[in-house]
Amino acid sequence: MATWMARCGINARIVDKRSTKIFAGQADGLQLRSLEILDSFGFADRALKEANHMLENPGPDGRLRRSDRLPDVLPGLSRFTEIVLHQGRVERFFLDHIKKHSKNAINVERATLPESMSFTEDRLDDHSQDNFPITLKLRHLSEEEATPAQAQGSTTSDGLFRSNLTEDDTDELIRKGQSKEGNVEIVNAKYVVGCDGAHSWTRKQLGFQLEGEPTDYIWGVLDVIPITDFPDIRVRCAVHSASAGSLMVIPRENKLVRLYIQLTEVKPDASGRADRSKITPEIIIKAAQKIIAPYKLTYEYCDWWTAYQIGQRVGRSFDYRNRVFLAGDAVHTHSPKAGQGMNVSMQDAYNLGWKLALVVKGLAKPQILQTYQSERRRVAQDLINFDHKFSRLFSGRPRKDIMDETGVSMAEFKQTFVKGNLFATGLSVDYGASMLVAKEGDAAEQGDGTELYMGRAKDFARPDLATNIKLGMRYPSFKVLNQTDARSWHFQTRLKSDGRFRLIVLAGNVLAPAQKSKLEAFCELLSSSAFLKSHLHHNIAVLTLHSAKRTETELLRDFPDVLHPFDEKTGWDYDSVFVDDESYHEGHGEAYKGYGVDRETGCVVVTRPDQYIGFVGSVDEKGFEGVEEYFKGVFV
Secondary structure (H helix, E strand, O other): OOOOOOOOOOOOOOEEEOOOOOOOOOOOOOOOOHHHHHHOOOOHHHHHHEEEEEEEOOOOOOOOOOOOOOEEEOOOOOOOEEEEEEHHHHHHHHHHHHHHHHOOOOOOEOOOEEEEEOHHHHOOOOOOOOOOOOEEEEEEEOHHHHHOOOOOOOOOEOHHOOOOOOOOHHHHHHHHHHHOOOEEEEEOOOOOOEEOOOOHHHHHHOOOEEEEEEEEEEEEEEEEEEEEEOOOOOOEEEOOOOOOOEEEEEEEOOOEEEEEEEOOOOOOOOOOOOOOOOOOOHHHHHHHHHHHOOOOOOEEEEEEEEEEEEEEEEEOOOOOOOOOOEEEHOOOOOOOOOOOHHHHHHHHHHHHHHHHHHOOOOOHHHOHHHHHHHHHHHHHHHHHHHHHHHHHHHHHOOOOOOOOOOOOOOHHHHHHHHHHOOOOOOOOOOOOOOOOOOOOOOOOHHOOOOOOOOOOOOOOOOHHHHHOOOOOOOOOOOEEEOOOOOEEEEEEHHHHOOOOOEEEEEEEEOOOHHHHHHHHHHHHHHOOOOOOOOOOOOEEEEEEOOOOHHOOOOHHEEEEEEEEOOOOOOOEOOOOOOOOOOEEEOHHHHHHHHOOOOOOOOOOEEOOOOOEEEEEEEEOOHHHHHHHHHHHHEOO
């Protein structure tokens, strides 16, 4: 969220009640879509260098033997594969990027927590530049107050203070702080986003509830350097034992391995919550040793550990009056097995951040903020439904035979595992119709039930012109060449997260007279539009991808100026026109084929600042009308 604010020049503050950053453990898996997002900001390379790359899964089986091998994710989905790296490093990459781009010096204000939040109710619907209808009281804590308690008797840092086995300490910290003088600050804000976890203070202030139930499944987590004869310890895999529970192996960086271990002998008490004082690293490793037998498993070095109780819950509301928003664990909780916690949470913020920034700047209509709940609550509901099935398959014992109705079918587990991997990549997200997605159909039905304002762009949409560029899904990537210098690029890398929409002109065969005429007419309408004039290039970047032979076309001769604008200081734009042609060194990317677009007639595509597809139309007058109507539904 703060990265979007930094990139878009928005004044923002981050307050965190903890005194230090994360040094070990917590979330560790970065899925494909998350890596595409980090790359759009410009720092995926840092994660890729440090992380362990997961490329293979041995298939699960009812006996402790390897049944088969599967790719970790299906080939061809993305230019990335899944990686694992501890959360502290991922946070560092974000913070460095925020520092680089933040004119207003956004940083994490640690040992600071909000004590109260109030609203000027009659001003909440006024989104004008000078209106600050939210008042927060912040309390600055001492180092001692802000340092989380650790488990008694353990010399290794743990994450139990973040676990759902532990009561939240925010109210206690506020109560203690109120007995002291000073250290209080009043802040007036336009918007507040609660990225404050499953115990969310922000959610409690709004009186919102998470709906769902905890399960009886208790799991421990160890980040260790294992000493073992188990052959698949450096491969992501699942182990089901007949009676001792299940275990998941996640190979990590620096020889570490994360073990998720079912604790079958730890049961919830009458209150429904397990006693965390009975859970130690020693108890967790003993449970793992039973599951993995006859193989041996010990360790000398443990980096971090925790335990949690699986619970699947989702909030009924993701925002209050489009002023206070909830993201991540604050509004949906689930098991960590599919590596979704950090990823879905970051993608919540990735969806909301640019919308907030454009509204704060006075560029976009406040109605676009309604799409946050519609789009992301639907994703959360899908995630909970998936996790509900996945975690029960994971925690159940294997089926003994066809008559064993209470056991888990390993064939069903494998099928769910493969299907779950596709879901877990984040690439199957499909946002419903709205003013931001020019789809046919009912917006409430395609989203989470929220009624949305719809623009007229869908009346001009032609999704049939690009069979693999799906409205509401992220823009896929293929290799293309720069028209001017022949350098090869993944086209998706040109969709930088800088707050701008992209108008992508798949111009077709620009050397065919009929197509050249259509392109010139489209560009003439584009450059002369009174409405788009102030937004073009500043808030809407234009990219072109044509299909004629590169060596037979010329940038200045064959492409209208609006596709590669001239600047008196920097000259022509040589980085906005690309071609689907053969590279000298890397073969043919076959982008038009991959996108399902006709090489002669092409199409036009609008992508949002988060790379999701908002409109597909024809390269002609009707297509231009659709583009203009789309942006009239978004911009003020």
